[in-house]
Amino acid sequence: MKKTIFVVLITLLEFVIGQGQIPSWFKSLPQQENSAIISVGMTGNYSDRQLARKVAIHKARKTMAKQIRIRLIFEVQEMSDGFYRLFQPTFEQIYYENVLAYVDTTSSVVDSAFIDNRYYVLLSLFPLHENINSSIIGWGARPDWIEKLPDKPGYVYGIGMVANYSLWKNGWNDADELARFDACKNLKINTAAIRTKKHTDGYTDERKIMRQSVDIAVANSVIIERWYDQKQDIFYSLCRIPYRGKK
Amino acid sequence: MKKVLVIALMLPLALMLMNCGGPKKADMGDIPPWYLNPPQAEDAIYEAGDAAKHSMGLAKEAADARARDAVARTIEIKVSSMFKNFMQESGIGEEAEALEFTSSVSKQVANNVLKGCKIDRREMKTEGSLYHAYSLAKYDLNSLINETKKAARHQKALYNEAKANMSFDELEKEIDKLESMKNQ
Numbered sequence: 001m002k003k004t005i006f007v008v009l010i011t012l013l014e015f016v017i018g019q020g021q022i023p024s025w026f027k028s029l030p031q032q033e034n035s036a037i038i039s040v041g042m043t044g045n046y047s048d049r050q051l052a053r054k055v056a057i058h059k060a061r062k063t064m065a066k067q068i069r070i071r072l073i074f075e076v077q078e079m080s081d082g083f084y085r086l087f088q089p090t091f092e093q094i095y096y097e098n099v100l101a102y103v104d105t106t107s108s109v110v111d112s113a114f115i116d117n118r119y120y121v122l123l124s125l126f127p128l129h130e131n132i133n134s135s136i137i138g139w140g141a142r143p144d145w146i147e148k149l150p151d152k153p154g155y156v157y158g159i160g161m162v163a164n165y166s167l168w169k170n171g172w173n174d175a176d177e178l179a180r181f182d183a184c185k186n187l188k189i190n191t192a193a194i195r196t197k198k199h200t201d202g203y204t205d206e207r208k209i210m211r212q213s214v215d216i217a218v219a220n221s222v223i224i225e226r227w228y229d230q231k232q233d234i235f236y237s238l239c240r241i242p243y244r245g246k247k
Numbered sequence: 248m249k250k251v252l253v254i255a256l257m258l259p260l261a262l263m264l265m266n267c268g269g270p271k272k273a274d275m276g277d278i279p280p281w282y283l284n285p286p287q288a289e290d291a292i293y294e295a296g297d298a299a300k301h302s303m304g305l306a307k308e309a310a311d312a313r314a315r316d317a318v319a320r321t322i323e324i325k326v327s328s329m330f331k332n333f334m335q336e337s338g339i340g341e342e343a344e345a346l347e348f349t350s351s352v353s354k355q356v357a358n359n360v361l362k363g364c365k366i367d368r369r370e371m372k373t374e375g376s377l378y379h380a381y382s383l384a385k386y387d388l389n390s391l392i393n394e395t396k397k398a399a400r401h402q403k404a405l406y407n408e409a410k411a412n413m414s415f416d417e418l419e420k421e422i423d424k425l426e427s428m429k430n431q
Contacts, residue, residue: 076312087298089308148368161371163303163378178304185311186365191319210316232373234303 020230023113024137025122029224037125038110039064039222044169045117052119053112060123061107063176065100066093067222072184075213082205091181118168139228145238146227149186154244158183160237171235176223179239183221187243189214279370282381292325292386293367294318299379303371306380311366314384318364322386326395363390392423 026040041060046052073092078085103125111122111134122132149157160179165171193210218241225238285293296313300306367385371378 076308078309078312087300087305087309087312089305089312147370149365156365159369161303161307174304178307182311182366186363188360188362189315189364190360191315193316193319210312212312212315234371 020138020228021115021136022139023111023115023120023122024135025111025132026120027137027139027226029222030122030132037064038128039067039123040120041123042120042169042172043118044167046119047117049114049119052114052117053121056112056119056121057109057123060121061100061103062095063223064103064107064123064125066095066180067220068099068103069217069219070095070180070221071215071217072181073213073215074181074185075211078208078210080206080208082207091177093177093180139230142229143225143227143236145225146236150238154242156183156187156241156243158186158239158241160239161234163232163234165233165235172226172237175226175235175237176239179223179237180218180221183239183241184216184218185212185214187214187216187218187241274374277372277379279368279381279383281368281383282370285383290388292318292321292388292391293383294321294386295381295383297379297381299374299377301377303378303380306378307369307371307382310369310380310382311384314366314382315361315364318384318386319361322391325391360394361386361390362394363387 026042029040030038039060041056041058041063043052043055043059046055071094073094074090076087076089078087080086107123107125108127109121110124110128111132113120113134113136115136122134145157146159146161149159158179159182160175160177162171162174162178165174190213191211193208196205196207198205221239221241223237224240227236228234229236281293282295282297285295287293294314294317296310296315296317298306298309298313300309364384364386366382368383370381372381373379
């Protein structure tokens with residue numbers, strides 16, 4: 001009995017510690033002249049290290065292909081009749097086979113880490129001129145970009161946040177994708193709405209149909225920062241897209 | 248045995264009644280000050296939106312969409328009011344074509360692509376089992392001026408009669424003055 005409790009406690013401890021230890025480049029992508037040429041990939045829990053490495057590399061290559069060029073299609077509709085509200089967002093992303101094939105043949109692993117049965121890889125498209133300073137770190141304090149997005153000329157930022165995911169890998173996957181969509185919505189979005197308001201006997205009946213959409217192909221969209229709220233189990237990702245227009 | 252039966256029947260009923268209060272209301276101290284009083288700026292329009300949902304991702308999407316929708320509404324009112332003033336000053340305010348022109352341009356600007364309308368600030372709170380997201384959208388006034396000019400030029404071709412009665416150069420100058428309407 002004592003042995004079982006000990007094993008359970010050790011497993012729980014490993015789980016808690018594991019959530020808090022990550023390679024530094026998973027939290028903040030190393031700053032390169034063209035960030036799109038480096039990407040990270042990670043896996044869920046794998047006991048087979050070789051298999052985990054393969055999966056992580058595949059994930060990093062896919063991420064890199066998306067970073068280089070991706071088409072994002074987003075639409076949200078909200079309908080309300082005064083009593084009920086129907087809110088329906090749809091997300092679609094298309095990345096390109098030829099870009100993925102190019103990444104598959106050209107990219108190489110720059111750094112990797114295996115922490116708490118999760119494999120992390122850092123992939124580069126070309127040989128890097130500078131060495132990557134890598135270390136195993138904790139998540140640290142809540143970053144400012146969660147409350148207020150960075151405001152750097154020439155870039156548009158977006159944040160992705162998801163909570164209560166039982167699978168760590170899926171949490172990051174969705175936070176990353178939502179951050180990419182968020183950034184492109186900050187770039188441009190189509191809006192349309194029809195509203196009606198009727199006043200009768202002191203009551204106001206308000207009806208609304210709202211539609212917002214965006215369909216855009218973006219290049220060099222990179223997840224540059226991640227943060228995990230260990231207390232509340234929330235995954236945050238910050239995406240950056242270069243922007244040539246006037247600010 | 249009877250007692251157990253009564254408790255077994257009463258317990259689900261009590262739980263059902265406990266849930267009848269609806270979702271928990273937001274604590275006023277938790278509401279971000281910029282949601283109640285969106286910032287006023289000379290070069291931008293700020294509007295806030297919020298949404299409470301069981302999914303955090305959905306709450307964020309809905310709050311963002313509502314904040315952007317509020318920006319679109321403000322733009323429509325701002326542009327419409329500017330055009331009405333201009334038409335009245337030009338002495339063509341009551342003509343049907345002019346009214347239609349005003350309404351078309353303001354609707355087109357508001358229902359158009361919001362370029363650079365970004366979510367400037369965001370806060371996420373928990374209310375019972377719900378996530379309550381607050382978003383503040385910011386829209387650059389220069390983008391509004393450019394979009395309004397574009398829409399006016401587009402509509403100009405469609406309203407020949409109105410075109411005959413007004414000077415579009417004057418109208419474009421008036422659009423540039425949108426900035427001076429910021430405090431209205």
